[in-house]
Amino acid sequence: MEHALVIGGTGMLSGATHWLVQQNYRVSVIARNWGRMKRLIDQSEKPSAITPVLVDYCNVTDLRSEIKRIIHENGEIKLVVAWIHSIGKNALPIIAEVISKNSKNKWRLFHVLGSSIDLKKTVRDVDIPSGCRYRQIQLGFVIENDHSRWLNHKEISHGIIDCIQKDAPLHIIGTVEPWNLRP
Template identity: 45%
Template sequence: MSESEKAYALVIGGTGMLERVCHWLVEQGYFVFVINRNREKFDTMKSRNPNPEQLLPLTVDYHEEEQLLQKVSSAFEKYGVPDLVVSWIHSSAPHALPLILNQFKSRNKTWKLLHVQGSSSFFVKENTPVPENCQYRRIYLGFVIEDNVSRWLTHDEIANGVIKVIQNDYQETIVGTLKPWNKRPQ
């Protein structure tokens, strides 16, 4: 299979709560760029995959914009621009996602962005500008109420929710619940 025939995905948050999403994407035949801050953690994750050659590290702190741009642009130049982006970026790095999306300007084919956001983002409904050929999907991470006690979602629950969005192409999804808001974990 030539480089141009391979399907690529980019996952931001792939060595944490989205690790299982990375493994699932590999099972679906994707080669997955994983933005990670800790190469050792990435290598451990990679060792758990039966096809480790399909997990490609982009070791960089996404708060470091110049380094992020360099890593992403060189990977895209070498392999091509991904068909799918799954992004979990903390609000402390507001320029990281726009910087990455800017790398898609030259792409003509349609591609998907799954924008994973925290629960409080649901009430803000920020406008994320994306290129015309981008199919934007928004995923809000809520919480779970069990026996009248609330807790945050587990990594598996989050990964299952993201995978479900990929499989069913939902426009906007809440994983868990956001109601009643005053019952969320403190």
């Protein structure tokens, strides 16, 4: 069973988390809210395949410790799906560093980003360690019947799954243009 890590996997990424479990991954999920974590586990076809990691990713000391713990318990992390808010700017570098130091093999990082993010700047700003295959997923919006709306959780999870399957360096879910039509 390969080991995956999902940051933000109890909310809009819950469908992707469940899909990873169905693909026979052992999935560690970082979250702060036990109620949402419990709901995610209760809805899983294989609850024992989900390892809850209740940590605030802004607390870098605890985050580092928890990443080391789950690697020790579940083995090398082969795949990461990371939806990290801007307040957690130090989280991704710490996660990548700890995974790389504890990996003998290449691993994939799917970095989920908002619609207004400058992708080129983000890829320059992210310190991508050797052995990491970095992928960007940008969340856009949907234009329907002359109006627009944000993506729903199901559409986001389906887009994440599609990106993991295609393993493309860049994947846009929905559209980000024309910018003036965003909701």
